[in-house]
Amino acid sequence: MSAAVWLSLGSNLGDRQEYLLGALQRLSAHPAIELTAVSSLYVTEPWGVSGQEDYFNIVAGLNTGLSPTELLAYTQNIENAAGRQRTIRWGPRQLDIDIILFGDKRINSDQLQIPHPRFKERMFVLQPLYEAAGDILLPDGEHLSTVIKKCAPGQRVELKYLPEEWLGEIVNDHS
Numbered sequence: 001m002s003a004a005v006w007l008s009l010g011s012n013l014g015d016r017q018e019y020l021l022g023a024l025q026r027l028s029a030h031p032a033i034e035l036t037a038v039s040s041l042y043v044t045e046p047w048g049v050s051g052q053e054d055y056f057n058i059v060a061g062l063n064t065g066l067s068p069t070e071l072l073a074y075t076q077n078i079e080n081a082a083g084r085q086r087t088i089r090w091g092p093r094q095l096d097i098d099i100i101l102f103g104d105k106r107i108n109s110d111q112l113q114i115p116h117p118r119f120k121e122r123m124f125v126l127q128p129l130y131e132a133a134g135d136i137l138l139p140d141g142e143h144l145s146t147v148i149k150k151c152a153p154g155q156r157v158e159l160k161y162l163p164e165e166w167l168g169e170i171v172n173d174h175s
Contacts, residue, residue: 003103004036005071006133007060008116008125010096012046016056017166019082019095024060024167026078033074037061039128041161047122052092056160059100059128068102072112075099100125104139115139120147123155 007027011019020041028035039059046052064071075097082095100116107114115138119125126148129136135145160166 003064003105004101005062005064005099005103006101006129007062007075008057008096008098008100008119008122008129009060010044010055010057010124011094012053012055013092013094014083017041020056020058021167022082023078023095023097026081027060027062027075030064030066030074032065033071034063035060036063037132038163038167039132040159040163041166042124042128043156043158043160044124045156046092047124055124057124057128057157059125059132061132068099068105068107068112068114071102072099098125100129101139106139121151123148123151123157126151127157 009020009023011017013019024035024038027033037060042057044055044057046055066074079093079095079097098116098119099112099114100119102114105114116125119129126144130144130148133144135143137143138147
């Protein structure tokens, strides 16, 4: 059975755009993953730890036959291949991939929480998610537009590139 999944991807070290493109390519290359949507690329302020470079953030939609834990393991492999070091919580990183939504599943384990526990507080997730998914109904019954209206104001999320301006063949093959 295939599930609709939404991922948030971010990078604020090195060639940020290249890390995001590489992650999308690795996701779309997996035989059990179909990339269905990719948002515009946004420049956003760091979350949690100040004094960092700005992030590039996107949201990607996919259908997958993988279980949530299998997808988590695969996304962590992609992060590790990009050089991700888990030394400072919310610290700088080449690549961060979070599972935001996995169909209507609710998971709360030490290893994985779905929906992502803090996505409703983060405009750098909400804005690209709204762009890519529209006003979806979340697993708790709330519409995405309602969550956006409640999100703390003042978080800087600036459009850098529309999908067709930065994705190349990825957008042509999968959107």
